[in-house]
Amino acid sequence: MGFFEPSEETSGPSKTASQVADWVLETGDNAGLPFAVVDKASAQVLVFDAQGRLKGSAPALLGSAVGDHSVPGVGDRPLAEIAPEDRTTPAGRFVARYGPATGGKRVLWVDYETSVSLHPVLSTDREERRLERLASATPQDNRITYGCINVPADFYKKVVRPTFKGSGVVYVLPDSTPLRQALPGFKPLVRKASVDQDETADSKRKKRRR
Numbered sequence: 001m002g003f004f005e006p007s008e009e010t011s012g013p014s015k016t017a018s019q020v021a022d023w024v025l026e027t028g029d030n031a032g033l034p035f036a037v038v039d040k041a042s043a044q045v046l047v048f049d050a051q052g053r054l055k056g057s058a059p060a061l062l063g064s065a066v067g068d069h070s071v072p073g074v075g076d077r078p079l080a081e082i083a084p085e086d087r088t089t090p091a092g093r094f095v096a097r098y099g100p101a102t103g104g105k106r107v108l109w110v111d112y113e114t115s116v117s118l119h120p121v122l123s124t125d126r127e128e129r130r131l132e133r134l135a136s137a138t139p140q141d142n143r144i145t146y147g148c149i150n151v152p153a154d155f156y157k158k159v160v161r162p163t164f165k166g167s168g169v170v171y172v173l174p175d176s177t178p179l180r181q182a183l184p185g186f187k188p189l190v191r192k193a194s195v196d197q198d199e200t201a202d203s204k205r206k207k208r209r210r
Contacts, residue, residue, distance in 0.1 A: 013057065014042050016179070019188050020171055025052040026189055029093070035169040036096075036118070036160075038062075038149055040089060043139030045118070045151055047159050056159035059134050061121060061150035063089035064143045068177040075115035079146055087146045090114060091174035091182040097167045108160065110149065110170045118160065118170065120153035 013021065017039045024030050030050065037046045038060065046057045067088035074086055094110045096118065101107045107119040123131050133141045134152055149172075151160065174182040 013037070013046050013054070014039050014044070016041070016173060017044070017046055020173065020179075020183065020186065021046070021048060021052065021054075022189050023186055024048075024169075024171070027185070029185070030169045033168045034163045034165075035171065036164075038089070038118075038170060038172040040091070040173055040175055041139070043142035045149065045155075047163050049163055055163050056155060058151050058155035058159070059139070059142065061130055061133060061142050061145050063087045063145055063147040066143070066175045068092075068174040068182060070111070070114040070116070070147065074147070075111075075113050082146055089145070089147050089149060089172060090116060091172045091177055093183055094170045094172065095167060096164065096170045098164075108164055108168075110172070114147065116147050116149070118149040118151065118156075120156040121150040 017037045020037050021035075024035060032050050034047070034049050034055075036048065038044075039046070040062055043060050043062060044057055045060045047055045049055055065085050065087040067085075068091035070088060070090045071086045074082060090111060096108050096110045097112075098106055099109045099112065101117065101119070105119070107117040110116045110118055121130050121134055128144055130144060130150065133144055134150070136142075171183060173179065180186050
């Protein structure tokens with residue numbers, strides 16, 4: 001069992017997301033701040049309070065291009081000038097803060113330099129079918145954005161904003177980069193109970209061989 005306390009109202013996180021959340025709490029990597037884990041493989045966002053309680057989870061839309069790095073200067077380009085292969089959601093650890101965005105809106109900036117933010121889903125372009133993509137049962141069609149992380153509007157209002165009242169930490173899990181490279185210092189925790197169980201099982205096997 002992990003260190004964080006799952007909410008009964010949310011679906012369980014993936015094994016990797018759970019491992020990252022446990023590592024964050026065990027090491028204090030969140031520096032006493034609320035945090036979120038963005039699992040690109042499952043197209044899911046999990047939001048935790050500073051104590052590691054899972055406040056909510058939701059599907060997410062991510063960069064249409066598979067990749068864990070942002071090309072230099074992408075944050076300064078107009079959307080129309082961002083090539084399809086450059087529309088990635090970068091992986092790593094980010095200190096997120098609220099700030100102004102285009103159209104007088106306020107978003108949670110995950111990485112301001114590359115213009116990657118976490119915000120309510122935009123459905124102005126019907127051909128993109130962003131709402132339908134969020135509602136689909138699989139993550140395969142959730143890659144559609146220019147790099148930003150889109151979540152359901154209700155989730156943003158009821159979970160993200162109340163939990164991230166100021167700054168927070170966002171951990172974006174990689175597509176293909178080794179996890180320890182994307183999150184330097186990460187190391188899966190070894191549960192003592194699991195070790196004891198393994199030793200007991202091994203002892204029983206040895207006895208049977210005698």
